[in-house]
Amino acid sequence: MDRTGTNLPAVGEYNQTVVLDAIRRRPAGITRSELAALTALSGMTVTKVCRRLIDAGLVDEHGTRTSGPGKPAAVVKLNPGGGFAVGVHIDPASVTYVLVDLSGTVRDHTRTGTPNAGDPSAVIEEMANAIEALITGSAVDRSRILGIGIASPGPVNVEDGVLLNPPMMPNWHRVALRRALAAATGLPVLLEKDTTAAVVAELWFAGPGSSRDFAFMYYGTGLGTGLSVAGEVVRGISSNAGDAGHLTVDPDGPMCTCGRRGCVGYITVPRALVERAVLNGVLSAAEAGDLDDMVDVDAAFSRLAGLAATGHPGAGAILTGAARSLARAIVVIVNLLDIDEVIFGGPFWARISPAILAALPDAVRDDPALVTPHPVRFAQSAIPVDVAAVGAATLVLDNAFSPRPSALLLAAE
Structure with missing residues (x-):
């Protein structure tokens, strides 16, 4: 989202961030007059700010652009190495x-x-x-x-x-x-x-038209949730908002470490799915290894995901069950915050995403507890390496x- 600035001299630092943010979001470059129109700042203010940003090495001038009568205008772009x-x-x-x-x-x-x-x-x-x-x-x-x-x-x-x-x-x-x-x-x-x-x-890299109201489901060693409402990160009073791992999605499920049964963050994480695969005979105990060793769990989880990808019915059923459990938790979050998108990421996510996303949208849409009148989109984080x-x-x-x-x-x- 583009923000506008103010021409009051007392807030020059704020104006500098407004201009830099506008330049950053336009990798093809932007002229000073375009910046002035976009940020509602005066041409003089934009010129002064751009001069400071160039001197600091944060932006560079890259050629000129002609638009209408008059001499061509210099184009400024972000300097990634700044x-x-x-x-x-x-x-x-x-x-x-x-x-x-x-x-x-x-x-x-x-x-x-x-x-x-x-x-x-x-x-x-x-x-x-x-x-x-x-x-x-x-x-x-x-x-x-x-x-x-x-x-x-x-x-x-x-x-x-x-x-x-x-x-x-x-x-x-x-x-x-x-x-x-x-x-x-x-x-x-x-x-x-x-x-x-x-x-x-996700907000930093968001392109034009991206949702500003979403939940981020982080699927790693554990399950975590981050939240954005109206383009602002929801942190909470102690900066620990979004811990949805203890939402009960199966009252008859296994006992969580918190003392409750069927917590989504306990029954859908890699260790729990590998343990279920052993109990159901999908993986042998030797293939699973030590469930308290995350190196072993990682390897066994990859075997489970690989079996599901090749059509193994038992492996597929485990991941479909996980998708349904996730759907119950997502319905609660969507109802509570009225968000329209759920983004997934994390080190274990890519391996099971095809199976989960094949079942998840229908499970959310058909849940009788869903009350929001709008559709909910599901997306995968495009951020490379490790999103966290x-x-x-x-x-x-x-x-x-x-x-x-x-x-x-x-x-x-």
Whole structure:
């Protein structure tokens, strides 16, 4: 969505973000007069802002464009190499690191095993070393690194930068990650819940006409949900909104770790589907391996998805059942927020997406509990590598370059 600016001199920083955001969303380039019309800023204000952005290396001039009488106008475009952000996604199975430029292109990425947080100082050192290796290996100018974003399973304390008690990560209880990593790297650090980071990424990369009201279903080691309403990320009072994993979708289902039965985040995750495949004779115990080892679960999950893709009826039935369980949870979310799109992503999603999406739309549409009068669309995230890691990097870019109307109130104080 394009935002307009103000010609009041007290809010020049806000105007700069408005102009930069407008340029960023037009990769083919835009003239200053077009920027003025788009942002409702005066031509003089736009010229001054563009001059600052060019001097800062954030945008460049690329040729001219003729439109009507008069001399050709210079075209300004985003300079992707004008700034970079590092994104870190902490998952129970692995940690993914990405380096993203201003255009959102992933310049480099690495993945390591998730360190044991029993020794926080060793964890910080290991992560700082991985980040430095990523920056060095990419050969980008370190002075252009704007900061580091961290995406972690919730719950998190965003204000203090603390991982509180992430599921399936018992040794990461109350790890104060943000300040320690900032001290170790010398770079600003932001921390956010992984599903929230994914929503920030989807909004950052959204094209014209994209939905601004959607849920993001993150399918990884666990199941998480991020939310966007009217183009704004729904964070909640403690920045932990969207935890839909404990919605009951099968009252007679297996007992969840929370003490309730049939929680969607317990019965649809990879480990649960692999366990069901063993119980139903679709996979042998040897093929499943150790269900407490995510490396084994990953491999077994791939076998299960492969069987479903080749038409194995037992494997297909397991994934269809998962789709129906997801549909029940989605109906609750859609009814509550009146959203019109659900986007899926995460490291385990692509393997089962054909089977899930074959059954999910009908299961949602035909659910008698669905009350919204509009159709619900289902889409897959187009963000490469790891959407939460890219989202973590996008947090930094969004914090630095997205126009926020609240800045006007701060400037007026």
